[in-house]
Amino acid sequence: MAERYDLQEIEVWDGNYAAAHALRQAQVDVVAAYPITPSTPIVENYGQFVADGYVDGEFVMVESEHAAMSGCVGAAAAGGRVATATSSQGFALMAEVLYQASGMRLPIVLTVVNRALASPLNVRGDHSDMYLGRDSGWIQLDAFNAQEAYDMTLCAFKIGEDMRVRLPVMIHQDGFITSHTAQNTNPLQDEDAYAFIGEYETYQEMLDFSKPVTYGAQTEEDWHFEHKAKQHKALMDSRDVINEVFDAFEKKTGRKYKRVESYMMEDAEVAIVALGATVETCRLAAQQLRADEGLKVGVVAPRCFRPFPFDNIREALKDVKTVCCMDRSSPGGAMGALFNEVSAALYSTKNRPLVTNYIYGLGGRDFAVEEAKRIMREQKAHADAGYITTQIQQFSGLRGPKLGFFETNRR
Amino acid sequence: MAITSIKNLKEFSTANERFEGAHLLCPGCAHSMIVRELMNCSDDNLVIATNTGCLEVSTAVYPYTAWDTSWIHIGFENAATAAAGAEAMYKARKRKGTLKNPDAPVKFVAFGGDGSTYDIGFQWLSGAVERGHDFTYICLDNEVYANTGGQRSSSTPIGSSTTTSPAGRVSYGEKKMKKDMVSIMAANGAHYVAQLAPNKWKIMAKGFQKALAIEGPCFINTVSACTTEWKFDPKDTVHIMDLATDSLVFPLYEIVDGYELNILYRPKNVIPVKDYLGAQGRFKHLFKPENKHVLDEWQKRVDASWERLQRREEARV
Numbered sequence: 001m002a003e004r005y006d007l008q009e010i011e012v013w014d015g016n017y018a019a020a021h022a023l024r025q026a027q028v029d030v031v032a033a034y035p036i037t038p039s040t041p042i043v044e045n046y047g048q049f050v051a052d053g054y055v056d057g058e059f060v061m062v063e064s065e066h067a068a069m070s071g072c073v074g075a076a077a078a079g080g081r082v083a084t085a086t087s088s089q090g091f092a093l094m095a096e097v098l099y100q101a102s103g104m105r106l107p108i109v110l111t112v113v114n115r116a117l118a119s120p121l122n123v124r125g126d127h128s129d130m131y132l133g134r135d136s137g138w139i140q141l142d143a144f145n146a147q148e149a150y151d152m153t154l155c156a157f158k159i160g161e162d163m164r165v166r167l168p169v170m171i172h173q174d175g176f177i178t179s180h181t182a183q184n185t186n187p188l189q190d191e192d193a194y195a196f197i198g199e200y201e202t203y204q205e206m207l208d209f210s211k212p213v214t215y216g217a218q219t220e221e222d223w224h225f226e227h228k229a230k231q232h233k234a235l236m237d238s239r240d241v242i243n244e245v246f247d248a249f250e251k252k253t254g255r256k257y258k259r260v261e262s263y264m265m266e267d268a269e270v271a272i273v274a275l276g277a278t279v280e281t282c283r284l285a286a287q288q289l290r291a292d293e294g295l296k297v298g299v300v301a302p303r304c305f306r307p308f309p310f311d312n313i314r315e316a317l318k319d320v321k322t323v324c325c326m327d328r329s330s331p332g333g334a335m336g337a338l339f340n341e342v343s344a345a346l347y348s349t350k351n352r353p354l355v356t357n358y359i360y361g362l363g364g365r366d367f368a369v370e371e372a373k374r375i376m377r378e379q380k381a382h383a384d385a386g387y388i389t390t391q392i393q394q395f396s397g398l399r400g401p402k403l404g405f406f407e408t409n410r411r
Numbered sequence: 412m413a414i415t416s417i418k419n420l421k422e423f424s425t426a427n428e429r430f431e432g433a434h435l436l437c438p439g440c441a442h443s444m445i446v447r448e449l450m451n452c453s454d455d456n457l458v459i460a461t462n463t464g465c466l467e468v469s470t471a472v473y474p475y476t477a478w479d480t481s482w483i484h485i486g487f488e489n490a491a492t493a494a495a496g497a498e499a500m501y502k503a504r505k506r507k508g509t510l511k512n513p514d515a516p517v518k519f520v521a522f523g524g525d526g527s528t529y530d531i532g533f534q535w536l537s538g539a540v541e542r543g544h545d546f547t548y549i550c551l552d553n554e555v556y557a558n559t560g561g562q563r564s565s566s567t568p569i570g571s572s573t574t575t576s577p578a579g580r581v582s583y584g585e586k587k588m589k590k591d592m593v594s595i596m597a598a599n600g601a602h603y604v605a606q607l608a609p610n611k612w613k614i615m616a617k618g619f620q621k622a623l624a625i626e627g628p629c630f631i632n633t634v635s636a637c638t639t640e641w642k643f644d645p646k647d648t649v650h651i652m653d654l655a656t657d658s659l660v661f662p663l664y665e666i667v668d669g670y671e672l673n674i675l676y677r678p679k680n681v682i683p684v685k686d687y688l689g690a691q692g693r694f695k696h697l698f699k700p701e702n703k704h705v706l707d708e709w710q711k712r713v714d715a716s717w718e719r720l721q722r723r724e725e726a727r728v
């Protein structure tokens with residue numbers, strides 16, 4: 001039996017340590033991992049938990065992230081709880097196997113500490129890796145701080161392993177800003193955390209030889225489409241289970257989560273949509289602008305990036321005049337992903353708010369409250385004019401000449 | 412029931428059928444002989460991982476499967492890691508008492524072609540062997556990317572004409588000798604490595620049983636004649652492999668714990684390498700006068716390799 005780890009009611013944990021404790025409390029059967037900045041401390045801390053007898057499962061330090069996810073797939077197919085952690089280039093190296101994991105419907109948990117993708121090489125946080133995973137068939141949960149990194153990791157096991165879901169789940173937290181910033185965190189005691197997640201339930205496992213299973217079969221044009229459609233449906237249907245798990249978590253901890261988090265949106269005219277730690281920056285900015293300048297600003301944040309909360313986003317934003325979508329990933333010749341997806345959701349609303357796009361914070365470029373306020377004021381100007389007064393896609397915090405693309409046709 | 416000592420082919424052919432005959436491998440493909448032999452030579456429960464390749468695409472096309480045991484395929488390169496992950500899960504669950512049948516012995520086996528073993532899956536195999544997982548990796552070595560239509564791999568031998576190392580007006584085909592995976596795996600820390608051939612099926616079964624019995628990583632390179640890419644008549648598969656083992660192009664040997672080398676087969680009459688090469692279309696062009704030097708080079712290298720094996724067997728180093 002694994003040793004019980006005594007925890008204080010309030011611990012001072014950074015996001016990495018919080019995630020490592022959540023993995024420990026889940027009593028994962030196999031962690032196959034490879035270290036990479038900034039998620040390395042998750043793997044290191046977990047390794048220490050193993051060394052100190054707090055973990056009963058196997059800890060396999062493999063030779064690459066591709067092998068980490070490959071080992072996770074083999075382990076999960078053998079019928080037990082499986083998790084790993086990664087960032088950036090490691091995530092990119094895993095990409096092939098991410099699709100294979102979800103295609104085989106294996107409920108693996110992956111804690112992703114978001115970091116930029118090279119080139120140029122950069123170890124700081126942005127959302128390039130998170131966006132790279134968006135079509136991989138995984139559920140993607142987003143944590144904005146260390147507490148949420150802990151909470152979402154516990155929820156991830158319960159969501160992915162639910163018999164109605166059986167899909168892999170990623171939890172995202174921002175590199176360094178969340179992963180390396182120590183904050184007050186309220187953990188559950190070990191037995192409570194484990195009771196919340198529950199025992200792992202096996203399904204079509206390779207170690208039950210009374211019912212041999214074939215994993216990773218081939219399907220061509222005759223069956224592939226049906227498999228992928230079913231997988232997509234499972235992702236879409238997971239929305240209800242995610243809601244249920246968040247409700248159960250609230251009952252257990254008092255901490256309430258939703259697939260879309262709305263802040264000061266009741267009477268908002270202007271809304272900012274963001275992901276990661278930026279959500280907290282924007283909330284602070286909104287608070288101050290409301291108090292100091294009377295601007296009716298609110299913040300909307302997808303807690304659940306996949307399945308994309310099309311319905312809840314539409315509901316949250318349907319009454320505002322302008323929406324600014326903040327994308328922390330190089331858009332590679334398009335509008336930002338958040339802009340595209342939020343715009344698509346709003347296209348079928350009656351009022352169709354004006355939607356703009358900011359690319360910001362690439363490679364860890366700081367994004368501060370003052371800049372959030374400036375952007376909010378700018379959105380207010382769009383609202384007052386009734387059209388987008390700037391280019392639709394702009395860059396925030398970029399040095400050199402101002403960069404932007406596309407004028408509105410709705411003037 | 413599997414047979415623990417294999418005395419005759421008839422008995423062997425009716426034993427423990429866990430690999431169904433209704434697969435899609437080419438008539439005359441040696442892969443199925445090797446796979447059947449592995450699955451017949453043990454009574455233990457088997458978890459099989461397979462890299463992408465001929466074996467995989469021919470045995471698990473939805474909604475069918477040829478595998479009457481637990482089987483997994485992830486990608487081209489990672490069967491070793493899939494087996495390693497499953498083995499880690501087995502250990503964890505055994506310790507925690509969550510296995511449905513905790514007392515039944517389980518063996519973990521990974522299959523890969525030479526493309527996925529020598530080339531694209533090299534790192535995954537090396538990592539899994541280095542970490543000491545209890546599994547046996549079996550390479551089905553047909554010296555070419557057969558599944559994709561015959562491109563060279565780092566197992567393709569000198570003079571072989573493939574679609575990416577074709578013989579032509581100014582080229583005799585592949586320019587390099589094949590990589591020595593058996594030695595590499597022995598040096599990598601595999602507890603047991605061997606080179607085996609299905610035409611010598613008693614030796615092969617014994618080698619498989621040895622590898623399965625050993626706790627720790629084992630690597631076996633098996634000769635798998637490819638009727639399609641080696642270009643010979645499908646009825647001649649066993650004959651071609653006889654030529655391969657009797658010419659010593661594929662010497663059969665094992666290395667235990669990285670140093671104890673044992674030669675497993677000494678042909679009574681060693682035949683010239685050109686007899687083996689001449690039986691296959693892929694080497695046809697080597698018999699033109701301008702390519703005689705390649706034939707000479709071949710014989711020289713096979714002689715040297717046999718000499719080296721014999722010396723290592725004596726020296727025990």
